[in-house]
Amino acid sequence: METQDIHSLIKHLEAASSLDAALAAAVHNAVCPIGAGDLTLPADGGLFSTDEVIHLIDEALPEWSIKLTGRASNINGHWVCTLRQSEVRDNDEVIGIGQSAVLAHALLAALLKVIDGRPREV
Template identity: 40%
Template sequence: MSKTDILSVMTRIKGASALDRETLAAAEIVVRRVFPTLPAPSKVALEPVEEVLHLVDLALPGWTIQLTGKAREPDGHWRCSLRETRGSDEDEVVGLGTGPAVALALLEALLDVTQQKDLS
């Protein structure tokens, strides 16, 4: 796994207005390479936000998700942070993401953590 693979998916997210299945599948592949102990993906098709939340929950159990933004259809302004502890400035890894949709901001934050944890 190279950081280039992760950055490639992050670039796709940055240019999107909504999360599509192909981008979510590509993101799940790179996340699973860095977090190989994740359980097998669910067979149940969920909404994109639910799928990303489930992936965050599996990859980063117990982490705090902070989501802020303004809902403006079709172009919101969302910011997401993922932290090991609630509000601590001492966290070694903090994932950050932004996007026009909640799922995009959340997935970008997860990929940010994935990139920081990638040891290759």
């Protein structure tokens, strides 16, 4: 997936309050290649439950830290997810930060930002 497409997908995902079939398919297509054949993706629709997304991140980015923050006082909450390779150092090559009113969307956006920031294989 091209960088511009991923940026557009992330922007759409962070703004969405729910996922239609087209957005769900686009996220699924963007996430599939990171497993290089050994990543187990959840059954239809499961990719978008918070538990399944956390499990997906755990499989795709082993040993990475997941930091979630939110404000319950905002309408629908306001979630920020940060994915980092290290909690100790500040020199991570790639950091994924996603924001959304929907927790699963913030997690997925952060994962997509990590995917986009990783060096491409030639």
